[in-house]
Amino acid sequence: MTEGKRQIIQQLLSEYEIETAEDIQNALKDLLGGTIKEMMEAEMDSHLGYQKSERSDNEDSRNGYKTKTVNSSYGSFQIDVPQDRQSTFEPQVVKKRQKDISDIDKKIISMYAKGMTTRQISDTIEDIYGFDVSEGFISDVTDKLLPEIQDWQNRALSSVYPVVFVDAIHYSVKDNGIIRKMAAYVILGINRDGIKEVLGIYIGENESAKYWLNLFNELKNRGLRDILIICADGLTGMKEAVVAAFPKAEYQRCIVHQVRNTLKYVADKDRKEFATDLKSIYHAVTEEQGRKNRDAVTEKWKEKYPNAMKSWTTNWDVITPIFKFSSEVRKVIYTTNAIESLNSSYRRLNRQRSVFPDSQALMKALYLATLEATKKWTMPIRNWGRVYGELSIMYEDRLEY
Structure with missing residues (x-):
């Protein structure tokens, strides 16, 4: 001093x-x-x-x-x-x-990013700083994010993403005075360097082949030319849209969702054993062995849970692509690490806010949650070198755009 x-x-x-x-x-x-x-x-x-x-x-x-x-x-x-x-x-x-x-704009946006409502932010500022900030003022401050969000949603993309995940999370949103469930569709890509990247967030439309095709065309207009593997749950119209937009892409049904949807039919006391049996299907060395294990699991549980395994037969054509890959590539596709850490940030918004005042407020919250979650995405996913090497051989010339 x-x-x-x-x-x-x-x-x-x-x-x-x-x-x-x-x-x-x-x-x-x-x-x-x-x-x-x-x-x-x-x-x-x-x-x-x-x-x-x-x-x-x-x-x-x-x-x-x-x-x-x-x-x-x-x-x-x-x-x-x-x-x-x-x-x-x-x-x-x-x-x-x-x-x-007081640089209050940054403080408001920081609190909004943590999922606080405009009322909670107003009360917090009054408690800490001793002056009143209206909810309308807070909305005006966060509205300054809208041009930034638009730029982010329209930014240029890489020409190729080896793996892309599509997932949906549902929120309660006021729409013309009525509270209804609205889906936020998150598209997460793994680029050629093995770094995770949120390609876009889309809110509210009804699932259909036309909707997904429009969305994929938007990604293509931003520079995306090819996807090797698209991993998604059974979203309506997804398979048809993938065939139309990216005819060379492998459409892989998300194994994690497939397992979760199966276990919904199973009593708590049997879930652990049932989940272990399901692993024998998607861990099988070949598609043929996977089919045999699927039939064995179905036979074992059909009397107790007759509907549990139906989706494994119905969706077998979009489950089987996984069998052509090594265990390293399979882990990238069916483990939850790639998208679950991001989803946990999104689900936190559900816990903090029971209802969003409109879809725009939801979009602002999702965007800020995305920025916060992706700050740590600076390193490639585990064993990416080996995964990339295998994909380069299997999809010859398609990673060279």
């Missing part, structure tokens, strides 16, 4: 008779107000071309002060803003119509 700082602290302690941390806050607030006023006085001197105590031939001159309330990180306080007769003075330290110097 310099000698100058020591003297300032000593003067501060002496002037304000500081005894508590709250006294320090009040002293700093008072000093901040005085400092801003002095800086504005200096700005006025520069604007007029002469100091307050000097004479001048300038037609413009000082014209008293206007009191203004300002919000800061230390709370609210009043400042006296110098005025000039011609009203041409434009203060810079606190601009005209500026009522906040």
